Amino acid sequence: MKPVTLKQIAEILDISVTTVSKALKDYPDVSKKTKGLVRDLAQTLNYKPNEFAVNLRTKESKTIGLIIPEIVHHFFSSVIKGIINQAEKKGYLVIILQSNESYDLEKKQLKLLLNKRVDGILISIANGTADFNHLEEVLRDGKPLVMFDKIAKVVNCSKVIIDDRKAAYNATQHLIDTGCKRIAHFRGPLLPQNSIDRFLGYKKALLDNNIEYDSSLVYICECGDKSFEEGKLNAKKVLEDHSDVDGIFINTDMVAIGAITAFKDLGVKIPEDISIVGFSNWFMSSAITPTLTTINQPGYEMGKKAFKQLYKELKTLKKEKHIIPKIIELETNLVERNTTKPILKN
Amino acid sequence: MKPVTLKQIAEILDISVTTVSKALKDYPDVSKKTKGLVRDLAQTLNYKPNEFAVNLRTKESKTIGLIIPEIVHHFFSSVIKGIINQAEKKGYLVIILQSNESYDLEKKQLKLLLNKRVDGILISIANGTADFNHLEEVLRDGKPLVMFDKIAKVVNCSKVIIDDRKAAYNATQHLIDTGCKRIAHFRGPLLPQNSIDRFLGYKKALLDNNIEYDSSLVYICECGDKSFEEGKLNAKKVLEDHSDVDGIFINTDMVAIGAITAFKDLGVKIPEDISIVGFSNWFMSSAITPTLTTINQPGYEMGKKAFKQLYKELKTLKKEKHIIPKIIELETNLVERNTTKPILKN
DNA sequence: ATCAACACCGAAAACGTTTTCGGTAGTTTC
DNA sequence: GAAACTACCGAAAACGTTTTCGGTGTTGAT
Numbered sequence: 167m168k169p170v171t172l173k174q175i176a177e178i179l180d181i182s183v184t185t186v187s188k189a190l191k192d193y194p195d196v197s198k199k200t201k202g203l204v205r206d207l208a209q210t211l212n213y214k215p216n217e218f219a220v221n222l223r224t225k226e227s228k229t230i231g232l233i234i235p236e237i238v239h240h241f242f243s244s245v246i247k248g249i250i251n252q253a254e255k256k257g258y259l260v261i262i263l264q265s266n267e268s269y270d271l272e273k274k275q276l277k278l279l280l281n282k283r284v285d286g287i288l289i290s291i292a293n294g295t296a297d298f299n300h301l302e303e304v305l306r307d308g309k310p311l312v313m314f315d316k317i318a319k320v321v322n323c324s325k326v327i328i329d330d331r332k333a334a335y336n337a338t339q340h341l342i343d344t345g346c347k348r349i350a351h352f353r354g355p356l357l358p359q360n361s362i363d364r365f366l367g368y369k370k371a372l373l374d375n376n377i378e379y380d381s382s383l384v385y386i387c388e389c390g391d392k393s394f395e396e397g398k399l400n401a402k403k404v405l406e407d408h409s410d411v412d413g414i415f416i417n418t419d420m421v422a423i424g425a426i427t428a429f430k431d432l433g434v435k436i437p438e439d440i441s442i443v444g445f446s447n448w449f450m451s452s453a454i455t456p457t458l459t460t461i462n463q464p465g466y467e468m469g470k471k472a473f474k475q476l477y478k479e480l481k482t483l484k485k486e487k488h489i490i491p492k493i494i495e496l497e498t499n500l501v502e503r504n505t506t507k508p509i510l511k512n
Numbered sequence: 513m514k515p516v517t518l519k520q521i522a523e524i525l526d527i528s529v530t531t532v533s534k535a536l537k538d539y540p541d542v543s544k545k546t547k548g549l550v551r552d553l554a555q556t557l558n559y560k561p562n563e564f565a566v567n568l569r570t571k572e573s574k575t576i577g578l579i580i581p582e583i584v585h586h587f588f589s590s591v592i593k594g595i596i597n598q599a600e601k602k603g604y605l606v607i608i609l610q611s612n613e614s615y616d617l618e619k620k621q622l623k624l625l626l627n628k629r630v631d632g633i634l635i636s637i638a639n640g641t642a643d644f645n646h647l648e649e650v651l652r653d654g655k656p657l658v659m660f661d662k663i664a665k666v667v668n669c670s671k672v673i674i675d676d677r678k679a680a681y682n683a684t685q686h687l688i689d690t691g692c693k694r695i696a697h698f699r700g701p702l703l704p705q706n707s708i709d710r711f712l713g714y715k716k717a718l719l720d721n722n723i724e725y726d727s728s729l730v731y732i733c734e735c736g737d738k739s740f741e742e743g744k745l746n747a748k749k750v751l752e753d754h755s756d757v758d759g760i761f762i763n764t765d766m767v768a769i770g771a772i773t774a775f776k777d778l779g780v781k782i783p784e785d786i787s788i789v790g791f792s793n794w795f796m797s798s799a800i801t802p803t804l805t806t807i808n809q810p811g812y813e814m815g816k817k818a819f820k821q822l823y824k825e826l827k828t829l830k831k832e833k834h835i836i837p838k839i840i841e842l843e844t845n846l847v848e849r850n851t852t853k854p855i856l857k858n
Numbered sequence: 859a860t861c862a863a864c865a866c867c868g869a870a871a872a873c874g875t876t877t878t879c880g881g882t883a884g885t886t887t888c
Numbered sequence: 889g890a891a892a893c894t895a896c897c898g899a900a901a902a903c904g905t906t907t908t909c910g911g912t913g914t915t916g917a918t
Binding site: 167214215216217218219221222225227229237238239240243244246247250251254259260261262263264275278280281282283308394423424427430449450453454455 | 513560561562563564565567568571573575583584585586589590592593596597600605606607608609610621624626627628629654740769770773776795796799800801
């Protein structure tokens with residue numbers, strides 16, 4: 167019942183623990199014969215090295231921590247998949263925690279991971295997070311930290327992101343290119359950088375096309391569980407408030423699908439009466455009718471890149487003292503579908 | 513840079529390591545004064561107990577392993593959420609691995625977790641898994657194992673499941689109750705128990721209502737990434753093969769939504785011409801038009817229950833030698849929406 | 859016969875905790 | 889004034905591994 171140890175193997179073979187350890191790790195100063203004996207016995211006894219002891223000696227756990235605002239979410243779960251697949255390839259295991267978009271939980275969980283002595287941390291911060299002391303502490307602890315998607319610009323660590331501003335600019339520009347004159351925006355919450363950047367991109371596109379920015383055309387969504395409902399609700403509000411709106415750039419696909427559903431119910435024709443561009447390229451976007459024009463946001467890729475960066479830092483930290491943070495920007499692209507009209511030739 | 517240890521605190525205060533350790537753990541044989549000193553110093557030095565050393569002594573890691581076929585999946589990600597939320601409450605961390613529906617990967621990952629010496633394991637097995645030796649090994653290792661959703665009946669461990677057969681029976685019965693006479697079934701792959709049980713439930717319902725079972729009305733879907741496409745494809749096939757079909761019970765919502773999309777494109781009226789019942793109650797089911805009648809499968813709840821059972825076993829294993837496996841069955845229910853007609857009064 | 863080279867092995871320290879057990883000093887009891 | 893408590897502290901062993909360093913015995917060359 168009790169797990170087999172090096173000591174037991176040593177006693178059976180009447181050799182020292184040292185030799186057993188070395189034999190299993192293929193040291194050159196152990197004879198072929200002994201190695202054979204040790205390995206065979208280890209095999210038959212089903213010996214598994216005690217990771218706790220190994221960790222204690224080597225001071226690493228080959229485990230990393232991951233904090234994410236929400237797991238039940240297509241984009242984030244894609245990122246997770248990218249991370250753990252990549253981690254597994256490099257022999258790392260991943261402990262996942264969910265902050266639930268709460269700063270307090272995020273802080274607590276970060277402490278949990280630091281206490282567990284994970285080798286490094288990946289995080290996408292919560293919407294509510296405005297203080298970054300808990301994140302700085304990771305760095306102070308000498309552990310590599312890589313942020314992705316929802317980042318804190320001010321923290322001096324590596325980041326894997328998309329250019330939200332540019333993507334939003336392109337989305338809005340596409341609406342303009344397809345003939346929209348009065349364009350609304352369903353934005354996300356006020357705090358997270360993404361939602362700000364997307365808003366800024368939207369605004370810039372209007373400006374560059376000499377369309378006046380009208381703050382009453384901007385609606386806020388929490389983009390949480392209620393995304394679909396928010397989409398429906400805001401769609402109705404737009405119709406009431408501004409009968410002249412002919413295009414909407416929407417912060418996330420889920421909200422966009424809510425809006426589409428509401429518009430269909432209300433007899434609004436898409437894209438003839440109102441054009442819509444979403445954000446994320448959630449797979450449902452190509453399933454709904456009409457299919458949703460949206461910005462493709464590469465989640466799996468982002469997860470992969472984030473882990474790769476963390477891995478690099480893990481390696482360099484073994485030799486050098488410090489790491490130079492790196493900003494990795496992933497490309498996004500507009501996926502043209504049927505909620506926008508074809509581009510006007512002029 | 514190097515983490516603070518008990519020894520350092522002891523040296524500074526000129527007391528023994530023992531006393532420091534005891535002070536921090538609030539042993540009764542340490543004076544209030546000493547406790548205060550130790551705790552204050554530990555605080556200011558930002559002392560964190562070395563988990564590796566603690567693990568080595570206590571022989572537990574307060575970490576469990578979770579293997580799941582696919583993360584990017586609404587049902588499974590809900591389960592994950594349930595698990596890690598519950599685990600966090602009890603002070604456990606969760607390492608997640610994804611088998612990708614592959615037996616070989618599943619086997620490898622299980623070994624990985626066992627080597628990591630997690631305290632217990634939660635698993636939903638891959639479709640391809642037909643040999644269960646790797647699962648038995650967990651038990652042989654003396655570690656608690658709890659399966660959920662996709663289980664192996666033959667393995668003697670606790671399981672958290674739904675009654676797929678009953679649920680499928682109810683789904684089919686509902687189609688019959690709403691007037692369907694010729695009912696097709698889009699089933700999942702041949703192997704996993706769920707898919708078999710749902711098929712069996714479908715068949716039984718037909719039998720009990722004196723409707724002849726026709727194997728040509730059963731279509732197989734892989735239910736992987738291509739679910740939506742499979743739904744569309746099989747919908748078309750049904751129309752070609754059997755113009756008289758007036759109801760379909762579909763293995764998962766995603767496939768059902770594909771089918772609905774295809775039917776709408778082909779001008780088939782739902783539920784007038786063909787009624788549909790899905791399975792899972794994916795949130796998109798209530799967003800699509802028409803909203804999908806489906807079986808509610810409580811993912812979050814399942815995750816919670818699975819961890820709770822594992823936790824119980826973890827505790828009992830500390831006292832007793834053996835645990836008696838338990839089968840926990842969660843209730844499902846039919847959610848009536850608009851892809852089925854109202855029930856006929858007779 | 860001597861020395862160097864080589865092949866192989868093991869003692870011991872170290873990693874940082876936890877816990878048992880015994881010890882000392884001071885206080886109370888009769 | 890002896891015995892019995894109480895309150896507090898610490899030495900040491902243990903958990904299982906890794907790695908350094910020094911040993912022994914054999915071989916081959918001189």
